Amino acid sequence: MSGREKLHDLRQQAHNAGIEGNSKMTEGQLRQALNKVGKGMDPMAAKQQAKR
Template sequence: MGGIMAENREQLHDLRKKGHEAGIQGSSKMTAGELRGALRDTKRGKSPEQAKKKAKKGR
Protein backbone atom coordinates (compact mmCIF):
# COMPACT_ATOMS: atom_id res chain seq x y z
CA MET A 1 0.00 0.00 0.00
CA GLY A 2 2.85 2.39 0.80
CA GLY A 3 4.14 1.98 -2.75
CA ILE A 4 0.90 3.25 -4.24
CA MET A 5 0.90 6.29 -1.97
CA ALA A 6 4.51 7.06 -2.83
CA GLU A 7 3.71 6.71 -6.53
CA ASN A 8 0.73 9.08 -6.22
CA ARG A 9 2.85 11.56 -4.29
CA GLU A 10 5.52 11.40 -6.99
CA GLN A 11 2.92 11.93 -9.74
CA LEU A 12 1.51 14.95 -7.90
CA HIS A 13 5.03 16.33 -7.47
CA ASP A 14 5.67 15.92 -11.21
CA LEU A 15 2.35 17.62 -12.07
CA ARG A 16 3.17 20.53 -9.76
CA LYS A 17 6.61 20.88 -11.32
CA LYS A 18 5.04 20.94 -14.80
CA GLY A 19 2.49 23.48 -13.58
CA HIS A 20 5.25 25.71 -12.28
CA GLU A 21 7.17 25.38 -15.56
CA ALA A 22 3.99 26.27 -17.50
CA GLY A 23 3.62 29.44 -15.43
CA ILE A 24 0.55 28.34 -13.47
CA GLN A 25 0.73 30.36 -10.25
CA GLY A 26 -0.28 28.51 -7.09
CA SER A 27 0.09 25.07 -8.64
CA SER A 28 1.28 23.74 -5.28
CA LYS A 29 -2.24 24.31 -3.89
CA MET A 30 -4.07 22.60 -6.76
CA THR A 31 -5.28 19.02 -6.85
CA ALA A 32 -3.92 16.53 -9.38
CA GLY A 33 -7.15 16.75 -11.40
CA GLU A 34 -7.06 20.55 -11.45
CA LEU A 35 -3.44 20.51 -12.54
CA ARG A 36 -4.08 18.02 -15.33
CA GLY A 37 -6.92 20.19 -16.63
CA ALA A 38 -4.91 23.40 -16.41
CA LEU A 39 -1.90 21.84 -18.13
CA ARG A 40 -4.14 20.47 -20.88
CA ASP A 41 -5.64 23.92 -21.42
CA THR A 42 -2.24 25.64 -21.56
CA LYS A 43 -1.18 23.14 -24.23
CA ARG A 44 -4.32 24.13 -26.17
CA GLY A 45 -3.31 27.79 -26.09
CA LYS A 46 -4.99 29.22 -23.00
CA SER A 47 -2.98 31.50 -20.77
CA PRO A 48 -1.85 29.96 -17.48
CA GLU A 49 -4.24 32.29 -15.61
CA GLN A 50 -7.23 31.30 -17.75
CA ALA A 51 -6.37 27.61 -17.47
CA LYS A 52 -6.09 27.79 -13.68
CA LYS A 53 -9.35 29.70 -13.33
CA LYS A 54 -11.19 27.14 -15.48
CA ALA A 55 -9.64 24.22 -13.57
CA LYS A 56 -10.55 25.69 -10.18
CA LYS A 57 -14.15 26.27 -11.34
CA GLY A 58 -14.57 22.57 -11.95
CA ARG A 59 -14.66 22.79 -15.75
Template sequence: MADSREIHDMRQRAHNAGIEGSSRMNEQQLRDALKMVGKGVDPMKAKSQAKNR
Protein backbone atom coordinates in the same frame (compact mmCIF):
# COMPACT_ATOMS: atom_id res chain seq x y z
CA MET B 1 -5.20 8.43 -8.40
CA ALA B 2 -1.62 9.54 -8.88
CA ASP B 3 1.11 8.85 -6.38
CA SER B 4 2.87 11.71 -4.61
CA ARG B 5 5.81 11.66 -7.06
CA GLU B 6 3.48 12.02 -10.06
CA ILE B 7 1.62 14.89 -8.40
CA HIS B 8 4.94 16.56 -7.60
CA ASP B 9 5.95 16.21 -11.26
CA MET B 10 2.63 17.73 -12.38
CA ARG B 11 3.14 20.66 -10.01
CA GLN B 12 6.63 21.18 -11.46
CA ARG B 13 5.26 21.10 -15.02
CA ALA B 14 2.56 23.58 -13.99
CA HIS B 15 5.18 25.89 -12.51
CA ASN B 16 7.28 25.63 -15.68
CA ALA B 17 4.17 26.40 -17.76
CA GLY B 18 3.56 29.61 -15.80
CA ILE B 19 0.69 28.39 -13.60
CA GLU B 20 1.34 30.12 -10.29
CA GLY B 21 0.06 28.69 -7.02
CA SER B 22 -0.24 25.11 -8.24
CA SER B 23 0.47 23.84 -4.71
CA ARG B 24 -3.13 24.69 -3.82
CA MET B 25 -4.59 22.71 -6.73
CA ASN B 26 -5.75 19.11 -6.57
CA GLU B 27 -4.73 16.42 -9.05
CA GLN B 28 -7.68 16.87 -11.41
CA GLN B 29 -7.31 20.65 -11.44
CA LEU B 30 -3.63 20.27 -12.32
CA ARG B 31 -4.43 17.85 -15.15
CA ASP B 32 -7.13 20.15 -16.53
CA ALA B 33 -4.98 23.28 -16.32
CA LEU B 34 -1.97 21.62 -17.96
CA LYS B 35 -4.19 20.28 -20.73
CA MET B 36 -5.61 23.77 -21.38
CA VAL B 37 -2.15 25.38 -21.40
CA GLY B 38 -1.07 22.73 -23.89
CA LYS B 39 -3.89 23.89 -26.14
CA GLY B 40 -2.72 27.51 -25.96
CA VAL B 41 -4.83 28.94 -23.12
CA ASP B 42 -3.18 31.59 -20.92
CA PRO B 43 -1.73 29.82 -17.83
CA MET B 44 -3.58 31.88 -15.22
CA LYS B 45 -6.85 31.65 -17.15
CA ALA B 46 -6.37 27.86 -17.36
CA LYS B 47 -5.81 27.73 -13.59
CA SER B 48 -8.93 29.76 -12.93
CA GLN B 49 -11.07 27.65 -15.25
CA ALA B 50 -9.71 24.39 -13.81
CA LYS B 51 -10.46 25.49 -10.25
CA ASN B 52 -14.02 26.47 -11.19
CA ARG B 53 -14.93 23.08 -12.69
Protein backbone atom coordinates in the same frame (compact mmCIF):
# COMPACT_ATOMS: atom_id res chain seq x y z
CA MET C 1 6.09 6.29 -9.44
CA SER C 2 4.12 6.87 -6.25
CA GLY C 3 1.12 9.13 -6.05
CA ARG C 4 3.14 11.72 -4.18
CA GLU C 5 5.88 11.71 -6.84
CA LYS C 6 3.27 11.96 -9.60
CA LEU C 7 1.66 14.97 -7.93
CA HIS C 8 5.06 16.60 -7.43
CA ASP C 9 5.85 16.07 -11.11
CA LEU C 10 2.50 17.60 -12.14
CA ARG C 11 3.14 20.62 -9.91
CA GLN C 12 6.59 21.05 -11.49
CA GLN C 13 5.10 20.82 -14.99
CA ALA C 14 2.47 23.40 -14.05
CA HIS C 15 5.13 25.73 -12.67
CA ASN C 16 7.18 25.33 -15.85
CA ALA C 17 4.06 26.10 -17.91
CA GLY C 18 3.55 29.37 -16.01
CA ILE C 19 0.74 28.24 -13.70
CA GLU C 20 1.83 30.02 -10.55
CA GLY C 21 0.52 29.22 -7.08
CA ASN C 22 -0.54 25.67 -7.94
CA SER C 23 0.23 24.12 -4.55
CA LYS C 24 -3.41 23.95 -3.49
CA MET C 25 -4.66 22.48 -6.77
CA THR C 26 -5.73 18.84 -6.95
CA GLU C 27 -4.23 16.36 -9.41
CA GLY C 28 -7.33 16.64 -11.61
CA GLN C 29 -7.20 20.43 -11.59
CA LEU C 30 -3.50 20.38 -12.49
CA ARG C 31 -4.10 17.99 -15.39
CA GLN C 32 -7.01 20.09 -16.66
CA ALA C 33 -5.02 23.33 -16.46
CA LEU C 34 -1.97 21.78 -18.16
CA ASN C 35 -4.22 20.45 -20.92
CA LYS C 36 -5.70 23.92 -21.50
CA VAL C 37 -2.25 25.55 -21.54
CA GLY C 38 -1.15 22.90 -24.04
CA LYS C 39 -3.98 24.03 -26.31
CA GLY C 40 -2.82 27.65 -26.12
CA MET C 41 -4.78 29.10 -23.20
CA ASP C 42 -3.18 31.66 -20.90
CA PRO C 43 -1.74 29.82 -17.87
CA MET C 44 -3.53 31.87 -15.23
CA ALA C 45 -6.85 31.69 -17.08
CA ALA C 46 -6.41 27.92 -17.32
CA LYS C 47 -5.77 27.79 -13.57
CA GLN C 48 -8.93 29.78 -12.80
CA GLN C 49 -11.09 27.60 -15.05
CA ALA C 50 -9.65 24.39 -13.61
CA LYS C 51 -10.37 25.52 -10.04
CA ARG C 52 -14.10 26.02 -10.75
